[in-house]
Amino acid sequence: MTPSHQARLEESVDEVQVPVIHIFTGYQLKDFECMASIVAGTKRAFAALGEERNGRVSLSTPPALRQRSQPNSGTSTPVPATLASPSECRRIFNSNASIVLIGMHGTGKATLAMMASGACRRRVVDMENLFYNITGFSTAKYRKQFGSSNHCLRQEEVLRNALITYDKGAIIVCNGGFPLDKTCQVLLREFALTHPVIHITRDLRSVYQYLETAAESKLHDLLELSTPVFRRCSNYEFYNLSETNATLALAHQPSVPAFLTLKRAERTFFKFLSRVLSPRNTHSKSKSVNPPLEPGHFPLSHVPLELRHYTCAVQVPLSDLTPEDVDIEELEFGCDAFEIVVDPLQLSTSHAEDISKSISKVRRSTVTPIIYHVMPASTNSSYLEASYISNLWHGLRMAPECATVDLNLPEDLIQAIVSCRGSTKIIGHLHAAVDWYDAFWLEKYDSAMRLGCSLVRFTRPANFMDDNAAIQSFRNTINAKSQRIPMICYNTGRAGRRSACFNQVLTPVIPETIRNSATFEARAQHNPEMSWLTVQEATHILYASFTYDPMEFYVVGASAGYSLSPAMHNAAYQACGMPHRYNRLQTTTLHKTIQELLRRPHFGGTAISQPFKIEAMSLTQSISRHARAIGAINTLIPIRHLNKDGSIPDADDIELFQERNQSGPIKALYGDNTDWIGVRSCIRRGLSPANAVRPMTTSGLIIGSGGMARAAIYAMLQLGIKNIAIFNRTVENARTLATYFTELASSPAAAKIFPSFVQGSQPSFRILESRDDPWPSDLRAPTVIVSCIPTHAVGDNPSPQFKLPSHWIHSLTGGVVVELAYRTLNTPLTKQIREEASKSWICLDGLDLLPEQGFAQFELFTGKRAPRRVMREEVLRRWTDEEGQSNPSMVQTRLEAMDRQEP
Numbered sequence: 043m044t045p046s047h048q049a050r051l052e053e054s055v056d057e058v059q060v061p062v063i064h065i066f067t068g069y070q071l072k073d074f075e076c077m078a079s080i081v082a083g084t085k086r087a088f089a090a091l092g093e094e095r096n097g098r099v100s101l102s103t104p105p106a107l108r109q110r111s112q113p114n115s116g117t118s119t120p121v122p123a124t125l126a127s128p129s130e131c132r133r134i135f136n137s138n139a140s141i142v143l144i145g146m147h148g149t150g151k152a153t154l155a156m157m158a159s160g161a162c163r164r165r166v167v168d169m170e171n172l173f174y175n176i177t178g179f180s181t182a183k184y185r186k187q188f189g190s191s192n193h194c195l196r197q198e199e200v201l202r203n204a205l206i207t208y209d210k211g212a213i214i215v216c217n218g219g220f221p222l223d224k225t226c227q228v229l230l231r232e233f234a235l236t237h238p239v240i241h242i243t244r245d246l247r248s249v250y251q252y253l254e255t256a257a258e259s260k261l262h263d264l265l266e267l268s269t270p271v272f273r274r275c276s277n278y279e280f281y282n283l284s285e286t287n288a289t290l291a292l293a294h295q296p297s298v299p300a301f302l303t304l305k306r307a308e309r310t311f312f313k314f315l316s317r318v319l320s321p322r323n324t325h326s327k328s329k330s331v332n333p334p335l336e337p338g339h340f341p342l343s344h345v346p347l348e349l350r351h352y353t354c355a356v357q358v359p360l361s362d363l364t365p366e367d368v369d370i371e372e373l374e375f376g377c378d379a380f381e382i383v384v385d386p387l388q389l390s391t392s393h394a395e396d397i398s399k400s401i402s403k404v405r406r407s408t409v410t411p412i413i414y415h416v417m418p419a420s421t422n423s424s425y426l427e428a429s430y431i432s433n434l435w436h437g438l439r440m441a442p443e444c445a446t447v448d449l450n451l452p453e454d455l456i457q458a459i460v461s462c463r464g465s466t467k468i469i470g471h472l473h474a475a476v477d478w479y480d481a482f483w484l485e486k487y488d489s490a491m492r493l494g495c496s497l498v499r500f501t502r503p504a505n506f507m508d509d510n511a512a513i514q515s516f517r518n519t520i521n522a523k524s525q526r527i528p529m530i531c532y533n534t535g536r537a538g539r540r541s542a543c544f545n546q547v548l549t550p551v552i553p554e555t556i557r558n559s560a561t562f563e564a565r566a567q568h569n570p571e572m573s574w575l576t577v578q579e580a581t582h583i584l585y586a587s588f589t590y591d592p593m594e595f596y597v598v599g600a601s602a603g604y605s606l607s608p609a610m611h612n613a614a615y616q617a618c619g620m621p622h623r624y625n626r627l628q629t630t631t632l633h634k635t636i637q638e639l640l641r642r643p644h645f646g647g648t649a650i651s652q653p654f655k656i657e658a659m660s661l662t663q664s665i666s667r668h669a670r671a672i673g674a675i676n677t678l679i680p681i682r683h684l685n686k687d688g689s690i691p692d693a694d695d696i697e698l699f700q701e702r703n704q705s706g707p708i709k710a711l712y713g714d715n716t717d718w719i720g721v722r723s724c725i726r727r728g729l730s731p732a733n734a735v736r737p738m739t740t741s742g743l744i745i746g747s748g749g750m751a752r753a754a755i756y757a758m759l760q761l762g763i764k765n766i767a768i769f770n771r772t773v774e775n776a777r778t779l780a781t782y783f784t785e786l787a788s789s790p791a792a793a794k795i796f797p798s799f800v801q802g803s804q805p806s807f808r809i810l811e812s813r814d815d816p817w818p819s820d821l822r823a824p825t826v827i828v829s830c831i832p833t834h835a836v837g838d839n840p841s842p843q844f845k846l847p848s849h850w851i852h853s854l855t856g857g858v859v860v861e862l863a864y865r866t867l868n869t870p871l872t873k874q875i876r877e878e879a880s881k882s883w884i885c886l887d888g889l890d891l892l893p894e895q896g897f898a899q900f901e902l903f904t905g906k907r908a909p910r911r912v913m914r915e916e917v918l919r920r921w922t923d924e925e926g927q928s929n930p931s932m933v934q935t936r937l938e939a940m941d942r943q944e945p
């Protein structure tokens with residue numbers, strides 16, 4: 043940095059109230075802490091900043107890791123490691139611990155805090171406002187009036203008191219000069235020992251557009267300067283992705299309310315927060331006292347990834363994720379996990395930003411867990427331990443679901459990493475050209491287990507096909523052990539493909555686009571562990587080798603002839619390379635039809651359509667607790683193996699998912715309901731942040747009282763909506779429904795069914811007897827409305843032509859209406875709500891719902907993640923109205939809005 047550069051920087055630093063920080067230029071390779079925070083400047087280490095005051099350690103690197111080397115000793119000789127107590131950096135918090143957000147101006151901290159406030163039940167404390175309330179001055183004015191050192195002292199006092207006063211139940215937003223003042227840094231770093239302190243980052247362009255003041259180059263320098271400081275004061279990091287121009291343009295279409303652009307940021311942040319506040323790294327007597335930040339993508343989310351059979355993880359190098367227009371869903375497609383592969387380059391600000399941004403992008407666009415993998419020594423000639431660790435720690439700050447750790451590292455270091463993993467599962471990783479019969483592997487396996495890894499991943503280069511036999515012998519040895527952790531194990535390279543196919547856990551695959559690219563061979567040379575298989579090939583081989591069988595699926599119903607489910611599921615099977623078939627069975631006799639299906643050895647499961655959803659309960663021997671609570675099912679799957687004790691498996695038995703895709707005689711039937719999952723997703727998608735559910739005040743309205751109304755009430759209760767009005771033509775049926783759910787909520791079963799935040803106070807049901815009834819005066823106006831009545835004529839009953847009376851839709855913040863049917867789309871209700879779009883009402887219909895409930899059904903049928911976009915697109919493309927007419931412009935608008943949907 044030139045002197046004039048430095049001067050300009052100091053100027054801009056002043057403008058945004060960041061005290062000038064002098065920074066050490068050189069660093070020791072062993073000291074990854076410095077690697078994470080180097081900015082050229084004057085000679086002083088970041089490690090020294092703030093530590094003068096009380097000698098506490100920084101949290102931007104866990105202390106346990108930091109102490110392995112001495113910063114700034116001027117040599118690269120390693121210092122014997124003295125490990126700090128792991129509890130110092132375990133990132134385990136009290137479940138109600140306050141969260142601090144820090145970062146540059148314009149990164150979106152205040153907006154994110156507002157969004158998260160309701161969902162995490164924490165009040166927002168804005169430090170800038172607090173400073174003003176206490177002193178009567180803004181921080182800028184105070185500084186001008188009383189000088190910089192008085193300003194610093196006052197800031198320190200305000201922050202110190204705030205961190206004590208709001209130790210619990212708050213989201214503290216550090217704006218202005220708060221976080222960068224030296225003493226405030228120390229306070230934050232101490233706070234981070236027991237609380238999440240999250241560094242919010244964003245791309246320079248958006249920050250620039252937001253600030254509209256400093257020149258972009260100044261801002262760039264300021265960011266370079268301040269980012270490492272923020273990192274050192276925080277133990278987590280969230281990259282707040284900006285919307286692209288294309289999605290913003292879409293938001294200005296009259297049919298798409300602008301607030302929906304914020305929804306993606308909200309969802310991505312909530313997903314991240316759910317990792318930070320995961321019950322695994324929070325300690326409290328009652329788990330889940332907060333509404334879930336992330337609903338869990340049923341039903342597979344309940345089965346740990348590593349315990350599912352024949353799962354695939356797509357490996358994508360970081361460089362493929364950095365382009366702005368990368369299509370993550372296309373890359374992820376058909377896989378169970380998304381592995382981000384990172385070269386252990388020096389952790390410059392821009393490399394760190396690439397990592398943070400890519401993790402956020404993947405999190406925003408998929409429901410699959412993220413595996414963070416830094417390429418270890420064996421695959422990277424320019425490997426440096428410090429560089430490797432700085433990359434690894436940086437990734438762990440984003441709280442990925444899994445991260446690999448090189449088992450060649452010293453044991454104390456591995457242990458230190460495991461101890462500060464937060465909710466991330468550590469995969470002990472080793473690639474070595476050692477024979478599978480060698481005791482080496484068993485020793486490594488045992489030590490990984492002893493060091494606290496959750497899984498291991500062993501790979502070796504394969505030269506000959508015989509190597510594939512040797513690996514099976516090693517797998518057998520591990521399977522025979524009484525104490526085990528799941529193992530990923532395969533030979534690499536072209537000759538290793540067969541062993542990779544028969545690896546049961548998280549087989550690595552490569553996106554087709556990368557495999558078919560001209561650079562593939564060169565990439566494979568750079569990373570010899572890179573997969574040679576695509577997901578379609580890995581799936582195909584399981585069927586070609588008779589490990590799996592082609593199965594037959596159905597939709598059974600009185601009007602199944604109209605169903606779009608066959609098209610939707612068949613498209614998904616084809617895209618994933620599964621040889622299954624999905625057919626429709628229109629029938630008036632449920633029992634006879636199902637009995638007939640049970641005689642077919644390849645029967646894989648069936649969707650149950652109207653009017654059989656309640657009747658079908660009697661066909662099951664095992665049923666999910668949700669379906670039992672709702673009192674209706676829409677999915678039946680066969681059970682072919684009983685538990686060892688002869689009992690019939692239920693949803694808690696992993697075997698239920700492990701025996702999918704295998705034919706044979708059927709012993710029992712399992713019933714589930716995925717309609718409520720679909721309704722819940724639609725409500726979440728359409729609900730603006732302003733209408734975020736607040737269990738005490740949010741009100742919902744249900745139209746109808748049949749099987750779908752039951753699923754819709756259940757979805758509302760699961761979301762925390764406890765004030766529910768029901769309107770139905772036959773008032774008596776509405777009353778029966780209200781009584782049923784009132785009793786359910788107070789029954790002993792409620793504890794198992796509803797999250798604890800729903801259990802606190804009883805739900806309250808109101809019956810609206812006629813459209814002229816006023817909205818109950820003690821309830822807030824409804825912001826969630828679900829219409830569960832047919833939209834077309836059924837038998838002799840004409841279509842209801844239902845519209846909402848205007849005095850029921852008086853919410854000032856609008857709301858979401860879900861119309862469940864898809865046969866007729868332009869109903870009086872959907873037209874009415876779309877006309878109200880300007881008042882922030884949004885309408886979702888059956889074409890939104892069908893795929894949402896279908897994803898869960900696909901998972902129950904196949905045990906694999908559903909290819910969501912394929913299914914959504916197919917439903918839109920195949921839809922025709924009752925006269926057989928399609929609506930290309932409607933389809934086009936919806937297709938364009940697709941990538942903004944909940945993944």
Ligand SMILES: O=C1C[C@@](O)(C(=O)O)C[C@@H](O)[C@@H]1O
Pocket residue numbers: 597599604605606607608649650651652676717895899
């Ligand atoms: O209600 C429905 C609609 C459906 O029956 C159809 O294909 O139309 C499929 C069912 O899974 C779902 O519960």
